[in-house]
Amino acid sequence: MKGSNLTIRIEPNLKKEVSDLFQSLGLDLSTAIEMFYIQALRCHGLPFSVVTDEEPNRKTYMAMKNAENDTNMSGPFESIDDLMESLDT
Structure with a gap:
């Protein structure tokens, strides 16, 4: 099956760090993003909690x-x- 392309803007250092992390897990960026999308569909939202810090650091x-x-x-x-x-x- 042929996939469609997705273009995103990301800070270069963040892209490098996350690429290295995913590579250490045996994943490329495309696979990791596809996994994120699948989990988002399963959760009917973000597959993690999004909250603000209630206390100052x-x-x-x-x-x-x-x-x-x-x-x-x-x-x-x-x-x-x-x-x-x-x-x-």
Whole structure:
């Protein structure tokens, strides 16, 4: 059976990493994508859970903590100009 072509845009480094992963599993990209589609049909949706992080990660918590202690942070600001002036000090 002859398949049809699919063209997608993907970041080159991501394509390389995923190609290497699939190759280590004995798959090429076409086969892996076809497997994904088959599973999506079986699940009637994405074959994995898609959720947002409910909690900020450690890096975000650290940035928030640093912002609390930053004496240059103040607000609320009446305008963008006031905010920018505060950042310049």
